[in-house]
Amino acid sequence: PHVSYTTTRYPADVMLQRSQEFYALLNQRRSVRFISPEPVPREVIDNVIRTAGTSPSGAHTEPWTFVVVADAEMKHKIREIVEEEEEINYRQRMGDKWVGDLQRLRTNWIKEYLDIAPYLILIFKQTYGIHASGKKKTHYYNEISVSIACGILLAALQNVGLVTVTSTPLNCGPQLRLLLRRPANEKLLMLLPVGYPASDATVPQLTRKSLDDIMVCV
Amino acid sequence: PHVSYTTTRYPADVMLQRSQEFYALLNQRRSVRFISPEPVPREVIDNVIRTAGTSPSGAHTEPWTFVVVADAEMKHKIREIVEEEEEINYRQRMGDKWVGDLQRLRTNWIKEYLDIAPYLILIFKQTYGIHASGKKKTHYYNEISVSIACGILLAALQNVGLVTVTSTPLNCGPQLRLLLRRPANEKLLMLLPVGYPASDATVPQLTRKSLDDIMVCV
Numbered sequence: 001p002h003v004s005y006t007t008t009r010y011p012a013d014v015m016l017q018r019s020q021e022f023y024a025l026l027n028q029r030r031s032v033r034f035i036s037p038e039p040v041p042r043e044v045i046d047n048v049i050r051t052a053g054t055s056p057s058g059a060h061t062e063p064w065t066f067v068v069v070a071d072a073e074m075k076h077k078i079r080e081i082v083e084e085e086e087e088i089n090y091r092q093r094m095g096d097k098w099v100g101d102l103q104r105l106r107t108n109w110i111k112e113y114l115d116i117a118p119y120l121i122l123i124f125k126q127t128y129g130i131h132a133s134g135k136k137k138t139h140y141y142n143e144i145s146v147s148i149a150c151g152i153l154l155a156a157l158q159n160v161g162l163v164t165v166t167s168t169p170l171n172c173g174p175q176l177r178l179l180l181r182r183p184a185n186e187k188l189l190m191l192l193p194v195g196y197p198a199s200d201a202t203v204p205q206l207t208r209k210s211l212d213d214i215m216v217c218v
Numbered sequence: 219p220h221v222s223y224t225t226t227r228y229p230a231d232v233m234l235q236r237s238q239e240f241y242a243l244l245n246q247r248r249s250v251r252f253i254s255p256e257p258v259p260r261e262v263i264d265n266v267i268r269t270a271g272t273s274p275s276g277a278h279t280e281p282w283t284f285v286v287v288a289d290a291e292m293k294h295k296i297r298e299i300v301e302e303e304e305e306i307n308y309r310q311r312m313g314d315k316w317v318g319d320l321q322r323l324r325t326n327w328i329k330e331y332l333d334i335a336p337y338l339i340l341i342f343k344q345t346y347g348i349h350a351s352g353k354k355k356t357h358y359y360n361e362i363s364v365s366i367a368c369g370i371l372l373a374a375l376q377n378v379g380l381v382t383v384t385s386t387p388l389n390c391g392p393q394l395r396l397l398l399r400r401p402a403n404e405k406l407l408m409l410l411p412v413g414y415p416a417s418d419a420t421v422p423q424l425t426r427k428s429l430d431d432i433m434v435c436v
């Protein structure tokens with residue numbers, strides 16, 4: 001069945017103000033690789049993931065699993081897997097060009113934040129689903145849907161003053177899936193360490209493209 | 219160079235409240251396929267796209283182009299291309315299973331909103347960039363990055379009371395790219411009609427998975 005839909009209607013000046021404020025909020029987001037060990041209220045993490053779960057998805061398949069890791073030992077095991085693979089990535093797999101493109105970010109394979117951040121959120125895409133009957137269920141556009149959900153999650157984190165770095169640990173998916181006992185239909189898409197920024201956190205000085213560089217009007 | 223980074227620090231109760239309010243806001247988002255022809259303030263659209271442009275991207279490549287179509291004739295040409303391809307998609311390409319999976323959404327190949335919505339936002343991913351020297355620049359993870367930006371865009375639209383439907387017009391990319399004179403490195407990822415909901419808008423009655431179904435704690 002279909003149901004009627006309405007949404008809050010704001011006057012034009014309020015819309016404009018809300019759009020400016022939301023832009024100002026999100027424009028302060030940066031990928032932060034220095035995270036404080038201070039604890040973060042658990043319920044806030046729950047709400048942020050609830051929010052990500054409101055994302056649209058191809059044919060409403062909701063093809064996402066958010067694994068929240070708070071356990072220190074498990075975080076350390078994740079760090080060991082990621083650092084081992086990332087060292088090979090940087091030294092061999094990525095090639096000089098990719099490593100060069102990352103130079104100004106000063107990223108490398110040492111990921112202290114994997115031990116230090118109070119929470120790691122590992123986002124898995126469900127490449128297919130399983131019906132009650134055991135039959136496979138197609139998950140149309142699952143990677144795009146889960147990435148959209150990740151965008152909403154990033155907005156939700158920013159909205160509460162938490163930071164993260166969007167990372168895609170190359171070649172670590174299979175090992176992390178086994179470590180976290182996720183089923184075979186789930187593939188790791190993103191790993192987000194979450195917390196407050198460290199008091200001495202720094203970020204690469206980057207500029208963003210201007211509106212004219214990203215928008216075309218017809 | 220690197221610069222120090224701080225962010226607004228909220229007390230725990232404020233964080234919790236902000237996380238609840240943002241969840242409540244985004245949980246009201248639905249894909250709306252009945253859009254009002256009423257005009258929408260142009261500056262709001264600019265700000266929403268500015269906000270999407272704050273998204274993270276692999277190696278800070280910002281691999282996105284947002285084409286905003288307000289011209290009635292151009293919208294109609296887009297509709298013709300999309301409906302022609304979508305009819306073939308539904309009748310032939312998608313197969314009975316996919317069409318069956320969409321049945322409860324009651325979607326089909328007729329897309330009136332493409333004429334009616336005051337704005338269409340076509341989101342292109344730049345599959346590679348071009349250096350000033352003319353050399354190709356690799357865009358790591360461009361589809362994931364642009365999808366994350368789309369998630370942020372959806373949040374920004376919801377925040378101002380506008381609606382859209384996230385659509386991925388299958389097989390329409392090449393024709394729409396030529397119609398809109400976009401370069402060969404750009405590929406259509408998403409098409410979002412944007413406006414206020416029609417006064418008689420309906421949406422399929424769907425439920426979302428509960429937190430327990432999408433979150434795993436370790």
Ligand SMILES: Cc1cc2nc3c(=O)[nH]c(=O)nc-3n(C[C@H](O)[C@H](O)[C@H](O)COP(=O)(O)O)c2cc1C
Nearest residue numbers: 056057058059060141144145248249325384385386
């Ligand atoms: C990647 C992606 C592709 C989609 N493609 C279409 C589409 O082509 N046509 C359409 O009507 N809806 C499309 N949708 C919208 C979904 O059907 C919708 O998000 C889902 O049914 C859940 O409903 P909700 O967005 O109202 O929560 C798409 C959504 C996503 C995320």
Ligand SMILES: Cc1cc2nc3c(=O)[nH]c(=O)nc-3n(C[C@H](O)[C@H](O)[C@H](O)COP(=O)(O)O)c2cc1C
Nearest residue numbers: 030031107166167168274275276277278359362363
């Ligand atoms: C899909 C994707 C993958 C990324 N992968 C990594 C990564 O593996 N390691 C890392 O340190 N940063 C990673 N980043 C973060 C980008 O480097 C960062 O978003 C970009 O430099 C822009 O900086 P900002 O997020 O502070 O605006 C990734 C971002 C995206 C969107």
